[in-house]
Amino acid sequence: MLIGELAQLAGTSTRTLRYYEAHGLVRPQRSANGYRVYDEAELRVVREIRSLIAVGFSLDDIRPFVACLRAGHTSGAVCPDAVAVLRHKIAEVNGCIEQLDAVRRRLHAQLDEAVTSRGCAAARSDGGLSHH
Template sequence: MLIGELAEQAGTSTRMLRYYEAHGLVRPERTANGYRCYDEAELRVVREIRGLLAVGLGLDDIRPFVACLRAGNPSGDACPDSVAVLRRKLAEVDDYIDQLGAVRRQLQTQLAHAITVRPR
């Protein structure tokens, strides 16, 4: 399939596909006239990339998932390197949740204080 067809099927733009290609995540074949041509495996890769970007992973974090798919695994998270990225990202999210919890508690304390010492 050509780049426009892949973009449509993957729910992205041709510009993003070129961006993924520039970062080594997507590998098109080239036709005799230089057009990019993609197979179903690249569609799987692009869908994996988009899903991982949607949960906050960066392009460098996504590389192990793409490599895992290219190695013939049914899923990009079936490899140890991918699992390591997921564990690290989960730890980051847990840290953010802890930080937000502390901010929330501080705001609750300040609000309770503001309500009890309201000027007349």
């Protein structure tokens, strides 16, 4: 299939496919006239790339998943290098969740302090939206 067909089937643009190619993730064949020609395996690769990008992986993070697919596996996540990237990403996400939870606790503490110690009408739990 040509680049436009792959882009349509994968739900992306030809520009994005060329970007993935420039980063070594997508590998087209070249026809006699120089057109990029893709086989069905590249569609699986592009879908995997898009799926991983959608949940926050970088192109470098994605490389082991693509290599796993290219090795003939039905999933890009079953190879040891991909599993390591998944574990790292989970740890990263857990760290972000912990940070956000700490921020939420601090904000609740500030709100509680504002409501109880200052008695400020604007600090009520309704966000001060009612006007008395």
